[in-house]
Amino acid sequence: GASRVRDMFEQAKKNAPCIVFIDEIDAVGRHRGAGLGNGNDEREQTLNQLLVEMDGFEANEGIIIIAATNRPDVLDPALLRPGRFDRQVVVPRPDIEGREKILAVHMKKVPLAPDVNARTIARGTPGFSGADLANLVNEAALMAARRGKRMVAMSEFEDAKDKVMMGTERKSMVMTEDEKKMTAYHEAGHALVSVHEPASDPIHKATIIPRGRALGMVMRLPERDNYSYHRDKMHANLAVSMGGRVAEEIIFGYDKVSSGASGDIQYATKLARDMVTQWGMSDLMGPLQYEEEQGETFLGYSQSQRVHMSDETAKKIDLEIRKLIDDSYDRAKHVLTKHEKQLHALANALLEYETLSGDEIDELVEKGKFDRPDGEVAKPTAVPSAGASIPKAGRNKKGPFGDPKPQGA
Template sequence: MLLAGVIATLALFFVPSGSSGGSAEQVGYSQLKTDIAANQVRSVAIGPDGNISGTLTNGTAFTSSYPPGIADPQFAQLLDTHNVAVTTQPAQSSILATLLNFLPLIVVVGLFLWMGRSARRQMARLGGIGRAKGKVFDTERPATTFADVAGYDGPKQEVTEVVDFLRNPERYRRAGAVGPKGLLMVGPPGTGKTLLARAVAGEAGVPFISVTGSSFVEMFVGVGAARVRDLFADARKRAPSIVFIDEIDAIGHKRGGQLVSNDERDQTLNQMLAEMDGFDPATGVVVIGATNRPEVLDPALLRPGRFDRQVVIPLPTQRERLAILAVHSKGKLLDDDVDLTVVARGTPGFSGADLANLINESAIFAVRRGRDVLDALDFAEARDRILLGHRDSSNALLPEEKHAVAVHESGHALVAALSEHGDPVAKVTILPAGQALGVTEQLPVDERHLYSAGYLHDSLAIRMGGRAAELVVFGAVSTGAADDLAGATALATRMVREFGMSAAVGPVGFGAERPTFLGGEQVTGRTYAEATQRLIDREVTRLLREAEHRAVALLTGHRVALDDLTELLLDRETIDGMDVDMVLDQVTRRQP
């Protein structure tokens, strides 16, 4: 379009001066006089420069010109004799004529000036592409403080020491201590790594520069390295300062591990390594990184002198969950029946983000009931909504299906209640939610860090309890135990392959590599022979069969309690652990 405009503008210089630009017919002066004499001309307009234009009697427009330097008095008489309408064109002012003559040149010059300014703007944008996109917190800091980060006293102390070193470097220097240059926070998603960084920005008395790892990588090679240089140059000017890089795995991937190399990412990482502890290392600058994937980071990035400290921020413990719930419950009205200790005990495996979502879902359930006060039922339903999914009342079970689910869940609950090492039963329900037709929930009294062989064997029996109940009552099994079998098989495999709990395999552990915080198992090659694999498979099958036989034996010996609990479930649809204990006690008292 631009080239077409230039060509059209330049074409103005080559339009003949006498051209009208229309479709008028050119007629010679002698022919014009002949047409006038033949009464074929209707009107003419005579310009001061001798140009003649007009219209024939048939409506055709024409143009002609008066011969320069020749006086022809007969022409005016001829026009008057044949009644031709005559008009004269006014002469244009000299200034306007001059401007019109220079108009094409003015247009072309203006066009080239516009093109030059546009090119300069584009070059300016390209020149700024290598600038870092970090957000600086200096005078206006976030309102988040360490008081807003509930629990995690150890990680907060680690981070606080780094900030304190920047504030009081002399105190550490007198003791001969060298301050850390980098601190890497790792942990599952939602545990509060970024929240802790915001607290550092809110409480640190030094400039805080925040940037994400993905902002360094662009399609142009060298841009990432340029942004790293610009980021650290800005941090040095503000030293002492803190640079926070969220999701640092975006630029810190191991080099040489990819089938196809990424020069841009490698150059960015190399520049990061040089800035943190290279030939000209940054002084007075501490780098705080956060990632969910420490296993993919380059070893050169993790060595002392770069990231001196690695702080693991795991899923919160029960005590920390209670503190997190207390923080997120501020400003909300809680009913007297809400015990946050019970809520914390019933949320093992929840991250800080999950707990915040639990509080919000509870508030939504309260609003749905037309209340602004949150009660225990709101928390219970919110927890089920998060763990199991939406409860759809339209997904009703057939009567025989409902009975089968009640038998299945009663089997789980009874085996759990009768097992020595089993966790207490908290709730049993046969209301479908999400993909689950029924659920038996167990809540540990205390959080465990080590699991004994007895506890794991009881866990296998509890998982097989639903299938065992179907065998005892119906004499056949159904597809309802699919998830139970998958979980039991995974647990038995770890008992044999990793925990050394098989006499046939022996005290050998074929464990996987360090687990990832994002879940899932890493794909690794098998480090043992095919015969060992067959032995592991046989031992896994043996453990599962023994667990099933044990569950069947327990339920057969307590068949009356199984039937009573099934009837109670069919009647009330949801019961708690006290109901399970009550059924067992009643059956025991009835027996002689």
Template sequence: MFSILQPPAVPSLVQLCTGGRTPVRTGRETTQTAASDLQVISFHNTFQWFSQSRLCASLLRSKDELQRALFYTPAVREEVTVQNSCSWPANYESYSLGRLGLYRSALLRSPLEKVNIGGSSTTRGFKTKASMAREGYGSGFTSPSDIFRSIRKDDSSKKIDKTDKLKHFRSYIQDSSLSAEEQARLRIAFAEGYASGNGKAAPKLKLFTTIRDILGITLILAALFVFLGGPIRRVIIGSSNEVLPEEIEVSFQDVRGADEAKQELQEIVEFLRNPEKFSALGGKLPKGVLLVGPPGTGKTLLARAVAGEAGVPFFHAAGPEFDELLVGQGARRVRDLFQTAKARAPCVIFIDEIDSVGAKRTNSVLHPYANQTINQLLTEMDGFRQNEGVIVLGATNRRDDLDKALLRPGRFDVEVQVQTPDLEGRKDILEHYLAKVTLGKDISVDYLARGTTGFTGADIENMVNQAALRAAMDGKDAVTMQYFENARDKVLMGPERKSRIPDEEANLITAYHEGGHALVSFYTKNHSPLHKVTIIPRGPSLGHTAYIPEKEKYHETKAQLMATLDTLMGGRAAEELIFGPEKITSGASSDLLRATIIAKKMVKMWGMSESVGVRTFPEEQDSLVVVNDLANTTAELIDQEIKRILNESMERAKHILKTHQRELKLLAEALMKYETLDAKEVKVLLEQGEFKR
């Protein structure tokens, strides 16, 4: 709370100094009392102050100006630390209003008796440059002008006690020649100059506070960047992706079952090792090699072998790493990657899953910046500036999704197909991985190779590893053939549960369902041979029937596809035949889905319907809006053909099961008893009517 009197209605000094403009007041309204009560205005009021220099100069000019100044109602800004910039007398002891952080003169303590002052006191001098002498003020002063004339005397060599200065000023303002109103006005004028003189300190203090806050925020962000900055650093800077040749322990000797692909890449390595050999004949180093094939066939392994064999810097990146949160981040990372590679040429850049960054360009309004990364990649691979000595290896299992501009010669000059290994390739892979484990005497590599038709190199490696782990868990000294067969079934059919479900009725339905699959496949020509049938749950299914082709399949005939449809329908047909139409189950959902997909492809893609003809009807699977450009009659004809193929397949399966219903019952009973039957046991049961273990 600040002590003042309500002023008469005359112009104040600040109004005179500012051309009649009145200071702006914000905050709560003042609380006015009688003139004798000095505690009038709440301390929480806030004023905007005007020019300090003009105010101080006017106060010191004459007594008349001082008298005018006494009519001004002063207040103190809450955020300003008070200093005596007007060179008012004395180093008076001050006290602190701790909550507001504001220092005020102890001269005003007596009028502020109602203020509850808490916290510690702070001693702060007036920092006056004039009149530090003890002489110069006391009861001898006759007017305020004498005070100001006295304090301008320059005598800095003498020190005056703070208490004596306070006594001198108090004795003057309590002089009997001054009225109570004049004494109060003198206090007001002193406080006005005292508070107004600190206008210059506030900007400095604010500047210091701003700098301090900025430094604090910077330190906090730096700490977060250092300690939690893995993801942040990758978003802003990107991760290091250079691999030194000596860090790679993989060579072409470790690549098995992909001889054609290995031959192509060995030529690339030879280009890198002896470029003069080819440049002498006018040959140029290929700019890109695209590895295409199903998952697990060894595309990444081939790239690692190139890194280990070439003896040049090797840079690797994954397609999804380029695009992240920030727009333009992918294009910048492509530029940085190629810029770094150019400085280390000759070198190799390997981009795994390149379909993520090299997909077909789109005009989608949902992601207008989607083409920046692919455009930058196209420019870097074969743009205006040539990349001599930089070879790009790309790997994908979705070649059809790549942009056509990326596949043209000059960017990817060589395309290498990495397919699943054939019989000889599987033997080679098995020998490579079996050499790393302790084998039993009953191991037959030829038998395992024939029993793993369709397996990729990754599947074979997983099978060998699973067999070795299970043998070690059982405490065996060597891995026998039984462990490899169980591991093969685990890869082929999924993990096996410990036992069948306790519901015998559900097990009986499952036994007839799986028996229907096995029986139809046994009596249907052109179908792959049966491998094993079980009612023990494997993976998400309650039972499973597995088949293994006798030889490699490079294509499928219409007869083979129809045989597959008949076998898929065998499970639902057996349920309906044994338990009736009302007792069929949802267990055939996956069978019906596969059958529908095959029938749809036969009609729409493979031209195997006489009614529809050899025309194909491709589907836009990646489009947000599917546009049907078919006539209603054509679409109806396609639906009728798909339905006809599925219905005829179901009827053929029912006919086989009705003809061999006794064998179906024997097969279901054997499954309920033994839970799992292999192909030999099923053959003996169906031909002889019984078998013994």
């Protein structure tokens, strides 16, 4: 309330020089409404009082105000003008150097085995925030405790990373042989298209063990932190997302295609729509923005979204999205038809071993076989070393095909 804001600033003046820190400033600093509905909003009074108090400082009062929020987009513009909050510091998700240092902090509390390398874990976790990394270390420690180990080894960190990125293994889930075979070919389809698409990220591992809401998964990890997204990679991702559906059709026939590709179709449609409407990747539509990011209702913005296009344009956009998806479907079909032997080999290896690492998949595609000593578990592919760089907006931590969708690729 407004009176508590006044009290706080009175105390600050008594204790000057001092720092006032307000966490989650969006709780009181949210965009003021247009006076519709209830004009006497308690939150607006609080914000008005805060604005008045912040304006009232003399240059020599020695009070510094710092505030933090995850939602700078909903803050009232009056709060952000110079003289109130003069300086804005954006804290992005950490890059590889940052992740390594954050891991070092959390690992101090855990007894580590000699083979644990924080740099390797940092390379394999692009897009993780500090909280995600703390959770990763915690999961690894829990796994080591369950296995009766005194130290947390690299294998626990790998398993914890799989659990955090892909979901928990559903060991109780009983799948019929037909469903297992369908899943194996679905995942083999994704993996094979990924191997034959030069712009695709390298495969980390492929599995047909059910995790989260997915019956199987092909996990791809970028070689370094990505900050922009290139056209060739978008087309490669579209083709990879169609790989599972196409493999089902080639092997089992048109009538036996399953609903397992729903997550892939959802991903591909959204990517194709963004390419056409926001990133100017369609020659027909040109480099124009046709859709705005949807603002949430009740954040003080207008509820109705303006549409910046005619019906004719909307039709053209739908046709362009359809064309992109159809092209990627044909591209995946071409790869899988050309390399059908490899598809069978990969699916059979998945049925036999359940989980394959990226190196094993590459070896299988090149030589037609791979060597794994009896009783040994797939060692995930180490992600090649790479430097750090600048933050990329809106990247999905789980990566395009690690989404928890039904039999998501």
